[in-house]
Amino acid sequence: MTAAPTDIPRLVSELTLEEKASLCSGSDFWHTQAVERLGIPAIMVADGPHGLRKQAEEMDHLGVARSVPATCFPSAAGLGSTWDPDLMARVGEALGRETRANGVSVLLGPGVNMKRSPLCGRNFEYFSEDPLLAGVLATALVRGIQSQGVGASLKHFAANNQETDRLRVDAQVDERTLREIYLPAFERVVKGAKPWTVMCAYNKVNGTHASEHHWLLTEVLRDEWGFEGLVVSDWGAVDDRVAGVAAGLDLEMPSSHGLNDARIVAAVRAGELDEADLDAAATRVLTLVARALAAQAEPATFDAAAHHALAREVATRTAVLLKNDGALPLPTDAAGTVVIGEMARTPRYQGAGSSQVNPTRLESALDALRERAPEVEFAPGYVLAEAAGQPGQDRTDEELRAEAVDLARGRTAVLFLGLPAIDESEGYDREHMDLPASHVALLRAVRAVAAKVVVVLSNGSAVTVADWEPDADAVLELWLGGQAGGAAAAQLLLGEVDPSGRLAESIPVRLADVPAQLNFPGERGSVRYGEGLFIGYRGLDAVGAEVSHPFGYGLTYTTFAYADLSVDAAEVTDETGDDDVVVRVTARVTNAGDRTGVAVPQLYVGRPDSAFARAPRELRGFERIELTPGESRVVEFGLTRRDLSHWDVGVHGWVVEPGAVEIAVGENSRDLPLRAVVDVVAPVVHLPLHDHSTVGEWLEHPVGGPLLREALGGFAALLGPDAEPAFAAFLVSLPVVKLPAMVPGSVSPEQLDGLLAEVAG
Numbered sequence: 001m002t003a004a005p006t007d008i009p010r011l012v013s014e015l016t017l018e019e020k021a022s023l024c025s026g027s028d029f030w031h032t033q034a035v036e037r038l039g040i041p042a043i044m045v046a047d048g049p050h051g052l053r054k055q056a057e058e059m060d061h062l063g064v065a066r067s068v069p070a071t072c073f074p075s076a077a078g079l080g081s082t083w084d085p086d087l088m089a090r091v092g093e094a095l096g097r098e099t100r101a102n103g104v105s106v107l108l109g110p111g112v113n114m115k116r117s118p119l120c121g122r123n124f125e126y127f128s129e130d131p132l133l134a135g136v137l138a139t140a141l142v143r144g145i146q147s148q149g150v151g152a153s154l155k156h157f158a159a160n161n162q163e164t165d166r167l168r169v170d171a172q173v174d175e176r177t178l179r180e181i182y183l184p185a186f187e188r189v190v191k192g193a194k195p196w197t198v199m200c201a202y203n204k205v206n207g208t209h210a211s212e213h214h215w216l217l218t219e220v221l222r223d224e225w226g227f228e229g230l231v232v233s234d235w236g237a238v239d240d241r242v243a244g245v246a247a248g249l250d251l252e253m254p255s256s257h258g259l260n261d262a263r264i265v266a267a268v269r270a271g272e273l274d275e276a277d278l279d280a281a282a283t284r285v286l287t288l289v290a291r292a293l294a295a296q297a298e299p300a301t302f303d304a305a306a307h308h309a310l311a312r313e314v315a316t317r318t319a320v321l322l323k324n325d326g327a328l329p330l331p332t333d334a335a336g337t338v339v340i341g342e343m344a345r346t347p348r349y350q351g352a353g354s355s356q357v358n359p360t361r362l363e364s365a366l367d368a369l370r371e372r373a374p375e376v377e378f379a380p381g382y383v384l385a386e387a388a389g390q391p392g393q394d395r396t397d398e399e400l401r402a403e404a405v406d407l408a409r410g411r412t413a414v415l416f417l418g419l420p421a422i423d424e425s426e427g428y429d430r431e432h433m434d435l436p437a438s439h440v441a442l443l444r445a446v447r448a449v450a451a452k453v454v455v456v457l458s459n460g461s462a463v464t465v466a467d468w469e470p471d472a473d474a475v476l477e478l479w480l481g482g483q484a485g486g487a488a489a490a491q492l493l494l495g496e497v498d499p500s501g502r503l504a505e506s507i508p509v510r511l512a513d514v515p516a517q518l519n520f521p522g523e524r525g526s527v528r529y530g531e532g533l534f535i536g537y538r539g540l541d542a543v544g545a546e547v548s549h550p551f552g553y554g555l556t557y558t559t560f561a562y563a564d565l566s567v568d569a570a571e572v573t574d575e576t577g578d579d580d581v582v583v584r585v586t587a588r589v590t591n592a593g594d595r596t597g598v599a600v601p602q603l604y605v606g607r608p609d610s611a612f613a614r615a616p617r618e619l620r621g622f623e624r625i626e627l628t629p630g631e632s633r634v635v636e637f638g639l640t641r642r643d644l645s646h647w648d649v650g651v652h653g654w655v656v657e658p659g660a661v662e663i664a665v666g667e668n669s670r671d672l673p674l675r676a677v678v679d680v681v682a683p684v685v686h687l688p689l690h691d692h693s694t695v696g697e698w699l700e701h702p703v704g705g706p707l708l709r710e711a712l713g714g715f716a717a718l719l720g721p722d723a724e725p726a727f728a729a730f731l732v733s734l735p736v737v738k739l740p741a742m743v744p745g746s747v748s749p750e751q752l753d754g755l756l757a758e759v760a761g
């Protein structure tokens with residue numbers, strides 16, 4: 001096809017009904033359908049998200065068959081911990097380059113679903129429990145990918161927050177929670193990066209399959225957010241294809257082997273599907289194909305060594321230093337250090353499932369440490385299924401532990417612990433969030449004999465640390481560090497690079513502290529998001545739970561001081577646009593230590609006197625800044641109207657509630673030394689009055705208030721300053737329709753009818 005996008009209407013008009021229907025599903029696992037008669041070629045898509053998984057011959061959507069070599073970057077759990085959109089843009093560019101070089105037109109990622117429960121098996125593929133952080137990082141990543149002339153696929157839209165029953169589970173989420181928690185990351189990326197495609201989720205949302213959800217795929221995504229790209233199904237997410245076309249699902253993947261194409265044709269012929277909907281879908285497929293052609297004509301090359309180096313740099317920034325009682329950094333020559341734990345030799349560096357990349361190289365931490373200090377001794381410490389065949393892996397946990405204890409005696413033991421591959425994967429959820437018992441037993445045994453113990457963790461989503469962290473002098477969380485994660489770990493341990501990651505997910509003391517667990521993973525095909533807005537730190541803060549490490553937390557090898565908060569608020573008026581800055585905040589951050597380091601000042605907003613359910617604080621701004629010793633910088637945040645809004649279910653829109661706004665700036669969600677309260681002036685939103693509006697609601701209403709007061713006559717005194725409090729409370733909460741009967745003499749039914757007519761008019 002040589003068609004420019006402008007020729008597409010003509011092309012669509014030349015297609016037969018059957019050809020149009022055929023364009024709406026794949027030709028195989030990874031390709032769209034070609035129409036040779038009109039010179040329309042097929043294009044290829046491939047996973048994603050943190051590396052290209054292009055399968056050559058055997059095909060599947062679960063990463064079972066091998067794919068072409070590609071750079072495996074840290075997965076999104078780690079990328080989230082960088083809090084660094086500039087770095088995400090560079091990762092995106094590299095991903096885009098590899099995608100283009102391999103003749104693939106769309107990389108299937110990133111995923112911006114929220115980490116509702118720490119147990120979601122796919123949390124390693126998602127950025128955060130916070131929509132702002134996930135949205136900002138994914139926007140930069142998508143821009144980077146698409147800067148290379150290939151597309152991204154923002155997934156999995158929407159409310160795909162568990163793997164249990166994922167192909168059919170009905171996520172029951174209330175409107176406000178959807179708008180404030182589960183949709184904003186998608187919205188930000190759609191508006192800010194214009195992804196070529198969005199991938200709908202497998203699950204149902206409030207009773208309707210995401211793949212045939214008109215409200216999600218058309219009303220919200222296109223009409224409200226202005227999405228102009230193509231919606232593709234997750235692989236096998238289609239239930240009723242005809243309903244999907246009508247709802248705005250353009251492309252079904254993989255191929256339905258003609259089955260659904262025939263159904264589409266039949267539905268159009270029977271008048272059950274508007275052909276205009278089919279034309280719209282075909283148009284979007286052709287637009288995607290047209291966009292992809294330029295890159296296909298000129299496939300790029302990529303420098304595998306440079307991308308490996310980038311993967312290493314990224315991995316140094318994804319790691320989060322959770323604890324350090326002075327054990328880190330190690331001496332630069334690693335003197336007196338022994339390495340224990342199979343994961344040092346056999347890295348756990350990516351998650352299982354469709355995101356599984358065939359890395360161009362793989363560096364282990366053990367090799368990287370030995371490059372610098374060849375004498376460093378090693379013991380595997382525990383049995384690890386994926387390391388079968390490695391020396392020592394034929395022995396038992398007890399035998400390996402005893403050997404490790406001998407090695408660690410009197411030395412600094414660097415222990416590589418984490419989750420074995422089987423513990424977390426696409427397709428199923430975790431059952432608990434603890435380290436394997438053999439890893440904890442190893443730590444305790446080594447602790448008893450070693451001079452110092454440093455724990456290095458490899459896992460794709462948070463593990464509890466409360467039980468064992470006191471036994472470690474330092475803990476470094478690597479997440480799944482990608483193909484160069486081992487080398488990055490060595491650099492961080494030896495202080496060649498300073499840790500700078502911050503937690504993008506809370507580490508609770510106990511899983512049971514997490515409110516979402518009350519409704520996870522649901523039953524009988526349905527899961528109720530009963531905790532509402534209160535996921536992650538929002539929930540832990542709201543119930544006042546202690547945490548092991550809060551959202552936003554991470555140590556460095558230096559310290560920072562926060563000072564000079566200044567807050568300046570403008571008035572919100574009807575003219576204030578969603579993106580207009582209403583509150584300006586500045587704060588000074590100073591490196592108070594003697595090493596260069598990275599601060600990540602974070603701004604949280606709370607609404608202490610709100611009439612609406614609120615988390616105590618919500619992230620509304622952050623920045624990553626490197627400061628030399630003694631250096632100080634003023635950071636500036638602008639809070640927009642939207643930043644200050646909640647989703648009001650009364651008006652089905654974003655509303656700024658006037659009143660006190662608490663501004664807090666600091667190191668993390670629980671260490672916010674700078675605080676100020678500012679009064680935000682904004683128009684009060686009055687819902688239309690009706691007979692079941694309460695006396696209180698009437699009295700607050702600018703039109704209804706005076707009218708009711710007048711009608712109440714002497715009774716109004718019962719609500720005045722001298723009112724009897726209990727009676728006044730009873731009265732204000734009474735729906736006005738009850739007044740005539742329950743408060744005889746207050747207003748008559750006729751007066752009430754008159755009032756209702758007046759406010760309606």
Ligand code: BGC
Nearest residue numbers: 047061062108155234235354
């Ligand atoms: C996953 C998607 C993936 C697709 C193709 C599905 O199982 O949910 O994230 O892109 O397969 O492999």
